[in-house]
Amino acid sequence: MEEEWSYRLDIIDGPTRCGQLEKGDARVHLPFLLDLSRGEVLHPSPGNAKVELRFTRNGDGENDLSGKVKQRLDRIDAGGLSPGVGAMENELFLEVDGSRGRIPLISERLSSMLLDDPRELSRIIMSLREKAPAHPPIFIPGAGGSPDMEVLLYLGVEVFDTSRALLDAASGTYYLQNGELNTRELERIGGPSVLCSCSICRTGAEMDPGRLSEHNIGMLRRRLSLAYLKLKEGRLREHVMGLLSGHPEWVSAVRFVEGGTAWDVLPWSRSFRKVGKAAVTYRDDLSNPDFRLFRHRVRTNFTPLEHRKLLLLLPCSARKPYSLSRTHRTIASGLHRLKSWKSVCQRLVVTSPLGAVPMELETSYPAAHYDIPVTGDWFHDEVTMTRDIVSAVLSRGDFDTVVCFHGEGDRFFPEEGESGSMMGSSFINVHIEAERKGAKPLDELRHILEREMNGKETVPPRDNDILEKLKLIEFSLGIRLENREKLKIKRAPSGDLLLGNGRKLADLKIGGPVPTLELANMVWNDGEQGRRVIIEDFIPRGTIFNQGIISVSGDIVPGDVVLVGTEDAPKAVGRALVPGSLMRTDLRGGAVRVIAHVR
Ligand SMILES: [Zn+2]
Numbered sequence: 325m326e327e328e329w330s331y332r333l334d335i336i337d338g339p340t341r342c343g344q345l346e347k348g349d350a351r352v353h354l355p356f357l358l359d360l361s362r363g364e365v366l367h368p369s370p371g372n373a374k375v376e377l378r379f380t381r382n383g384d385g386e387n388d389l390s391g392k393v394k395q396r397l398d399r400i401d402a403g404g405l406s407p408g409v410g411a412m413e414n415e416l417f418l419e420v421d422g423s424r425g426r427i428p429l430i431s432e433r434l435s436s437m438l439l440d441d442p443r444e445l446s447r448i449i450m451s452l453r454e455k456a457p458a459h460p461p462i463f464i465p466g467a468g469g470s471p472d473m474e475v476l477l478y479l480g481v482e483v484f485d486t487s488r489a490l491l492d493a494a495s496g497t498y499y500l501q502n503g504e505l506n507t508r509e510l511e512r513i514g515g516p517s518v519l520c521s522c523s524i525c526r527t528g529a530e531m532d533p534g535r536l537s538e539h540n541i542g543m544l545r546r547r548l549s550l551a552y553l554k555l556k557e558g559r560l561r562e563h564v565m566g567l568l569s570g571h572p573e574w575v576s577a578v579r580f581v582e583g584g585t586a587w588d589v590l591p592w593s594r595s596f597r598k599v600g601k602a603a604v605t606y607r608d609d610l611s612n613p614d615f616r617l618f619r620h621r622v623r624t625n626f627t628p629l630e631h632r633k634l635l636l637l638l639p640c641s642a643r644k645p646y647s648l649s650r651t652h653r654t655i656a657s658g659l660h661r662l663k664s665w666k667s668v669c670q671r672l673v674v675t676s677p678l679g680a681v682p683m684e685l686e687t688s689y690p691a692a693h694y695d696i697p698v699t700g701d702w703f704h705d706e707v708t709m710t711r712d713i714v715s716a717v718l719s720r721g722d723f724d725t726v727v728c729f730h731g732e733g734d735r736f737f738p739e740e741g742e743s744g745s746m747m748g749s750s751f752i753n754v755h756i757e758a759e760r761k762g763a764k765p766l767d768e769l770r771h772i773l774e775r776e777m778n779g780k781e782t783v784p785p786r787d788n789d790i791l792e793k794l795k796l797i798e799f800s801l802g803i804r805l806e807n808r809e810k811l812k813i814k815r816a817p818s819g820d821l822l823l824g825n826g827r828k829l830a831d832l833k834i835g836g837p838v839p840t841l842e843l844a845n846m847v848w849n850d851g852e853q854g855r856r857v858i859i860e861d862f863i864p865r866g867t868i869f870n871q872g873i874i875s876v877s878g879d880i881v882p883g884d885v886v887l888v889g890t891e892d893a894p895k896a897v898g899r900a901l902v903p904g905s906l907m908r909t910d911l912r913g914g915a916v917r918v919i920a921h922v923r
Contacts, residue, residue, distance in 0.1 A: 331460050333913035336882050336902050338593050338613035339581050340560060341453075341480045343461070343913060354461055355477055357468065357548055358485040359541060366541070368549035442472070442577035449479050450587035458911040468544060470504050471567040474551045475574045478564045479581055484548070486541050493536035499543040501550075502567055507531055558597040561613075565606060575608060582611040591903045593617040595800075596689045596836055596883030604677050604696035610705060614690050615677045617881065623713055626682055626799055628670040628721035629791055631781045634773070635718055635749070637728040638683075640675035644693065645686040645834065655729070658766040664782035665773055667791075672717055674730050676706040679713035684795040687819070688836045689883075702735055710736050718747055725776050729754045729769050789813050793822055793832055800836045801885055802878045803847050803854035836885065841920055844887045844894035853877050855886045855900075857907065857916055864888050864896040864921050867914035873907050880904030886916060896921035 329345040329352070345352040357366040445464070452462055461482040467473070468484035469492060476484070489499065496507040500519065510516060516525035516539065524539045531539075554563040568575050582589060593613035602614060609615075628635075641649030647656075659665050671683035681691045714736075718726065726746050728737060733753045740746040741753040758768035783791065793813055794805045805811075811829075814821040819833030822843075829843040839847075847854060855878035859868060868888065880886060880900045888896040898916040900907075907915045 330912055331458075333458055333902065333906075333911055335555060336592055336906075337555070337558065338561065338589055339450075339453075339479050339587075340477065340555060341592075342477075342482060342555060345461070346912070354482040355548060355552060356483060357541075357545060358483065360486050361490065361537060361541070366545045366548070368545070368552040440573075442475075442573045443580050446479055446577040446581050447586055449476075449481065450581060453480060454587055458906055458909055470499055471502070471564075471571055471574065473544065473547060474560075474564050474567050475571075475578065477548075477551050477555065478560050479577065484544075486537075486544065489540040489544050490537050493533050493540050496531075496533075496536070497540075498531065498536060499540040499547075501543070501547065503570075507536075557599050558594070559599065562603060562605075565608065579608060579611065582608075582613060582616070584616070589613050590617050590620055591879075591881055591905060593881055594883040595621075595881050596885075596899065597693075600689060600693040600835055602690040602694040604694060607703060610677045610703075610709070612677070615694070618688075618690055619679050619709060619713060621799070622678075622680070622682065622685070623716040626685070626717060626720070626795075628682070628717060628723075629795065630722060631783070632668060632670045632721060633724045633780050634669045634776055635714075635721065635723045635726045636669040636671050636773075637680070637714065637726065637730055637733065638671055638673050639730045640673050640681075642695075642698065644691070646673055646681075646683070647686060655766065655769075659770055659773065662770065662773055662777065664785060664788065665777065666785065667783035667788035668777050668780045669727070669773070670717065670721060670723070672714060674710055674714070674736065676702065676710070679706075679709040680717065682717065682795070684792040685799055687832065687834045688796065688800060692834050700732065702732065707736055715747060718749065723749045725749055726751045727754060727769070727772055727776065728752065729765070731755055731765075786813075790822075793820070793837075796832065797822070797830060797837050797839070801839060801854050801887070803839075803852050805847075805852075838885055838919060839887070839897055841894060841897060841922060844889070844897055847887065848889060848894045855880050855884050855904075857886050857888045857898075857900075857904075858891060859888055859895065861890050863923075864898070864916075864918050866918060867901075868896075868898065868916040868918060869913070870907055870909065870911055870915050873915055876904040876907045878904065880907070885919075888916060888918070888921075894922070 329347045331343055332346050333341065333343040335342040343354055345354065352365065353367055355368070359366050449462060462480060463483035464476065464481055465485060466487050467476050467481060468486065469488035473484055492499070492504070498505045498507060498510050498516065510531065513519065515528050516531060517528040519525065520539065520543070522539055522542045524535050524542070529535070551560060551563060554560045568578070580586060584590065590613065593616065595617060602612070604610070638655065639651060640646060641651045643649035646652050673681045673683060673686070675681060676696060677694060678691060685691050726740070726749050728751065730736070733755060734741050737746065737751065737753065740751040741756060743751070745751050752772055754769045754772060755765050757772070758765040761768065790811050790813060798804050810825050812823040814823050819831060821828055822830040822832055824842070824846070827842050828840050829846070830837045830839045856876070857868070857873055858875045859872050860874060862872060881903055882900055884900045886898055886900050887894055888898050896918045897920050898918040900916055901914045
């Protein structure tokens with residue numbers, strides 16, 4: 325038996341997984357498209373444009389491509405089709421520069437009937453992921469039409485083939501960048517040269533099935549290139565959602581997967597992105613795994629400062645971080661006479677799609693990056709998620725009073741406004757109070773805070789600022805740093821810095837804090853755990869691989885900042901590329917990218 329290609333993981337992003345196949349020096353990047361008419365691997369990445377592909381037949385040499393794909397392919401003039409397509413069912417042989425290797429493909433016997441039931445298909449994909457989170461690539465013979473290719477890439481499929489494009493060509497379907505036309509529509513619009521400048525369409529000659537297949541396969545390849553680019557940029561989900569208009573069956577599959585009932589997507593979701601903007605365009609974007617992860621972490625990991633007795637609910641703003649917005653600056657200037665109001669109030673910004681954001685976390689991803697159309701209308705699920713998170717924060721703190729300073733507060737908390745109580749704390753809706761008295765809401769807020777703050781423990785603004793930064797660090801790194809002396813916040817153009825005894829401990833930039841080795845050292849000596857990766861004794865540079873990792877602590881998702889070191893001493897600070905649970909497997913591929921290391 326021949327040695328197999330091994331799988332190396334490159335990208336984990338929610339349900340998406342993408343890697344490469346390695347054998348010796350030969351590498352084949354995924355995703356790729358199997359061109360059945362030419363026997364080539366079409367790849368979106370430059371430098372990997374052409375790999376000689378050999379299909380081999382199964383055992384007795386029978387073509388046994390299952391189900392309807394096979395039947396329908398038989399009906400086409402098979403002219404250019406490789407006689408070996410049937411062997412794709414279970415495995416595939418790739419030959420690169422004379423090196424031949426078997427790709428151990430996981431492929432269910434999925435006929436085109438299953439492709440008509442995307443929800444069931446996604447259930448099968450998720451069960452494969454469940455069984456083997458870091459297994460060989462998923463290949464679904466017959467997948468790769470419009471728009472299944474992009475959405476299946478999002479759902480974790482890495483190998484596609486051109487059989488659907490060939491079948492569609494045979495039935496006169498012309499592929500577009502988004503969607504498709506039939507040949508009659510194509511004529512009405514003035515022919516293919518109007519829509520496409522590929523070598524086939526440019527000539528303007530009439531489309532026969534052969535020319536249509538050429539165009540369709542070319543288009544499929546361009547679409548895969550675009551989707552791959554979006555994947556690398558961290559924007560595949562956004563791209564896919566843009567393509568799903570008119571395809572409720574695929575939206576249902578995405579909802580099913582993101583909903584988390586079949587498979588828990590959260591450990592695979594990202595807590596940080598280089599390209600930071602997170603757009604919320606559709607209602608389904610509320611379930612974007614990035615948002616779900618943030619909500620989950622606030623709900624389960626955020627603990628308010630103990631001395632805070634008031635929970636102050638504030639409106640959000642289009643500008644991020646919130647504190648730079650006009651709304652929030654107006655509130656701050658209206659309250660500036662109440663010296664230490666920020667230290668008594670746990671500020672919580674009520675917002676969709678994150679539910680509610682503790683002000684300390686306003687610079688973290690995605691709190692500082694999301695962008696949602698503001699209409700003043702709130703969906704039921706937005707109200708529910710806000711109430712959930714406000715309740716969780718309320719239950720974790722020691723609050724006497726909830727003060728709601730949100731113009732639409734009565735939509736979120738109608739009963740609490742009526743009864744004047746929420747989970748045992750008193751509840752005040754400032755706007756309603758102000759309306760009753762004929763006062764301006766901001767004046768009324770000042771009045772209420774003045775009254776409620778009376779006799780409460782306050783902390784000087786500078787100390788409060790430090791306590792809030794430590795909360796941000798606790799949330800982002802899992803490290804508690806209370807009661808440290810000589811800590812200082814330094815304002816810098818790129819973001820604030822946390823200093824200790826004059827030395828830089830953490831960069832508090834937008835996107836989340838990045839600790840220095842100095843801080844890692846402090847934490848190590850104190851036995852603080854946090855998100856920590858223990859490695860064998862080597863100097864970690866560039867990328868740390870699983871082979872060198874001994875143990876992992878804390879819940880780590882891709883994008884998390886982690887501290888790296890031996891049991892005795894810290895060696896580096898880095899960013900996780902994969903979930904913590906995958907770092908202890910024999911998976912090939914990078915586990916942590918080093919940001920800074922000891923010398
Ligand atoms: Zn074309």
